[in-house]
Amino acid sequence: MTEHTTEAPATVLRAEDVAVHFGGVKAVDGVSLTLTAGRIFGILGPNGSGKSTLLAALTRLVPLTRGRLLFGDRPYERAQPHIIAARGVARTFQTVRLLPGRTVRDNIALGAESAGSRTRQQRRRAAERVDRAIERAGLTGLERHHPDELSYGYQRRVEVARAIASEPTLLLLDEPTAGMNRQERDDIASLLRDLREEGLTQLLIEHDVQMMVDTCDHLFAMNFGALIAEGEPAAVVRDPAVQEAYLGKHGRTHA
Numbered sequence: 744m745t746e747h748t749t750e751a752p753a754t755v756l757r758a759e760d761v762a763v764h765f766g767g768v769k770a771v772d773g774v775s776l777t778l779t780a781g782r783i784f785g786i787l788g789p790n791g792s793g794k795s796t797l798l799a800a801l802t803r804l805v806p807l808t809r810g811r812l813l814f815g816d817r818p819y820e821r822a823q824p825h826i827i828a829a830r831g832v833a834r835t836f837q838t839v840r841l842l843p844g845r846t847v848r849d850n851i852a853l854g855a856e857s858a859g860s861r862t863r864q865q866r867r868r869a870a871e872r873v874d875r876a877i878e879r880a881g882l883t884g885l886e887r888h889h890p891d892e893l894s895y896g897y898q899r900r901v902e903v904a905r906a907i908a909s910e911p912t913l914l915l916l917d918e919p920t921a922g923m924n925r926q927e928r929d930d931i932a933s934l935l936r937d938l939r940e941e942g943l944t945q946l947l948i949e950h951d952v953q954m955m956v957d958t959c960d961h962l963f964a965m966n967f968g969a970l971i972a973e974g975e976p977a978a979v980v981r982d983p984a985v986q987e988a989y990l991g992k993h994g995r996t997h998a
């Protein structure tokens with residue numbers, strides 16, 4: 744038997760040659776990637792490069808034109824989105840999607856309940872998950888507020904709390920710092936790093952290149968539906984193809 748002195752991190756998710764075409768639009772076209780446990784992965788790319796569509800494909804919110812998806816070692820390219828959520832994949836969306844008439848706690852509880860809470864014991868466990876999510880997301884003391892009483896940065900924090908209330912294995916975040924000021928961005932980046940310390944694997948889409956370099960362990964860069972670079976973040980943003988993709992379309996502010 745072979746002795747393994749260093750264990751490779753477990754594979755959480757694998758996409759193999761994934762394509763999503765909308766008629767003639769090849770939004771995602773042949774992306775393969777691997778996410779390993781306990782790391783923060785980032786997807787960088789100009790507007791329209793296919794980042795959100797890729798996230799939708801990974802959570803089965805859009806049908807694949809071709810390709811394979813594996814969560815752990817289980818294929819799931821034909822599974823329903825709620826099955827993926829039940830297996831441990833949670834996500835946040837590009838825009839805030841909180842229920843305005845409900846408290847912060849109620850909103851977060853929606854995430855915990857989707858993990859199943861029919862019996863009294865399940866309800867108690869769900870309440871414990873909500874308490875933990877509130878604490879982990881730094882929302883203690885704000886449970887009874889309504890979302891519109893919170894700053895935009897804190898509303899996004901509630902979204903993260905709702906996603907982690909299901910105690911997922913993998914958290915996908917679509918532009919978690921969009922529309923935030925610098926302080927709010929730094930706070931969210933710090934929250935994501937804290938969650939990584941607790942072992943949560945994350946994949947995030949962001950346009951803030953500096954935040955991605957500071958926060959991610961591994962970056963994927965997309966353009967025209969395909970990966971054009973991946974690897975150590977600082978090296979990826981220096982990659983000439985990545986520079987070209989950004990500078991060609993966005994000017995100097997993005998890379």
Ligand SMILES: Nc1ncnc2c1ncn2[C@@H]1O[C@H](COP(=O)(O)OP(=O)(O)OP(=O)(O)O)[C@@H](O)[C@H]1O
Nearest residue numbers: 765768769770788789790791792793794795796797
């Ligand atoms: N439902 C859809 N039907 C048709 N085309 C779509 C659909 N969703 C996305 N697209 C197209 O697919 C391409 C990729 O879009 P996508 O939103 O994935 O890019 P993105 O990199 O996330 O962009 P952004 O940074 O602006 O959010 C774009 O050309 C877009 O117009």
